[in-house]
Amino acid sequence: MSRLFGGFFFESSCFYVSIIGMFFRLLIYEVQMKRFLFVLVVMVFSFFSVLAEGSKYDFELYTFDTSLYSTEKVRNEPDTKILVVDFFALYCEPCKKALPNWEKFYQKNKDKGFKFVIVAIPGEGDRASEQNKLTEFFKKSGYSFPVVFDKYMLVGKKYGVVDKNRSANVPTVFVIDKKGKIVAKESDHKKLLKKIEKML
Template sequence: MLRFVFCLLLCSSTSFAASNPPKVEFKAITAEPLSKNSLTFVDLKGKVVIVDFWASWCEPCKEALPHYNKLYEKYKNQGVVFIGINEDDDLKERDAFLKAHPISFPVFFDKEKQMAKDFQVVALPTLFVFDKKLKPVILYRGFDDKKPQVLEKGIQDLLKAQK
């Protein structure tokens, strides 16, 4: 039931542009790696970083992940890093989802929910975009079919602005 309410919170998609960035500070990756292509916090320096909080039971999350995979593949060699932070409690459900729907970018498991707490995540999916100085510039809650294009434009703008 809690999962259902959590997912309902995001029915109205919310985004905040750079003029009103989220008030979070990205200091570490405290979740445990789930993927072979893991990375460390040091790997993020000087890159545009996208952090996506998701769960396998969250329908908008499942809809968003293939789009994020495509953007990752397109921009991974241009200084853009995607990080998935999984918030599942049912590990069998999560593992089955990941097996059926592989994610190309590094995925971490937020077992203790510390990253969700640090990032003040109140709904899933929640996606943060950080500039090359790891300053938060964009926050998206929820997902709709326009979000991939808006996110890609944001990525392109950050890459151009910070050359």
């Protein structure tokens, strides 16, 4: 009788131990799942936050003094209201004639949320010599706004300014809002200046 009772007690104890063990395993699994889901939610949220901040018109190019210029970074600066992207080429006389007016407007409005960048496109010569010509031109001119070099015309193609034959439609100027959307496009900078004044 004692053996039978002892065997029953041992089997019952094993059963309860296994139940308790299973409970703790389920508890640990649940904690791990919650932790995994939390990390997953954070990752998904971060991913879509990055997508929301970006724009298909954003680009990164180097200035002539080898500083990296990022339109996304400029757009996300707290004081930015609009960003003007002006495509420029040395062979474009209207482009060159517009520069003094842009400089004057830039100096007057750069503290009012107006951001401006020149995207210089190479001519028909080789890229190295074109870059040297552009560097020399802007160093002599002394303009204070940023100038970047679109060496392979990828940004020009993105904006639809440069075609597959490397032919550029300049001057072309774009106004980009805080969210990265194009809100204005113009070839006549004087007309555009009037529109920009109303945006600031």
